[in-house]
Amino acid sequence: MGERMLFVYLEMWYGVFLWTAVSSLIFHLPAALISLATLRQHKIARFMPIAILLMGILGPVCGGVLTSAAIAGVYKAAGKTMMSFEAFVFGVGQSFCVVLISFLRILATL
Structure with missing residues (x-):
């Protein structure tokens, strides 16, 4: 019985985490492409798309794992x-919450 409950928990965690990772890449990939197109002539800023893609990958891996585990834990x-x-x-x-908070933080610095 305990093994089955662990499997159910991991299945819930994996489902939420997978959607977090996919949607994060869907949000960050167009931003990186726009950044690449507009900043390709700049001496230093041409590397900004790399940072944007890294945030699109590292965000779900670091934070998404924990929040997905918390959501699955509440359900379990x-x-x-x-x-x-x-x-x-x-x-x-x-x-969406990560993108919204990031966007609002950038506006606060202007």
Whole structure:
């Protein structure tokens, strides 16, 4: 019974994490391409797309792992199972919140 519960937890965690990673790349890839197109002539800023892509990968790997585990833990503690659509909503919601907070922080510095 315990092994089955661990499998259910890992399945929920993986679903949320996978959607977080995919949606983060979907948000960051166009930003990197736009940055590459507009800053390609600049001496130093031409490397900005690399930083943007790294943030699109490292963000979900560092923060997305923890938040996905917390969401799956709450579902497991409540004794509920997670549907695929719920994992999608939580994963994309995490990425959207990160993009929104990042955008608002940039505006605060202007």
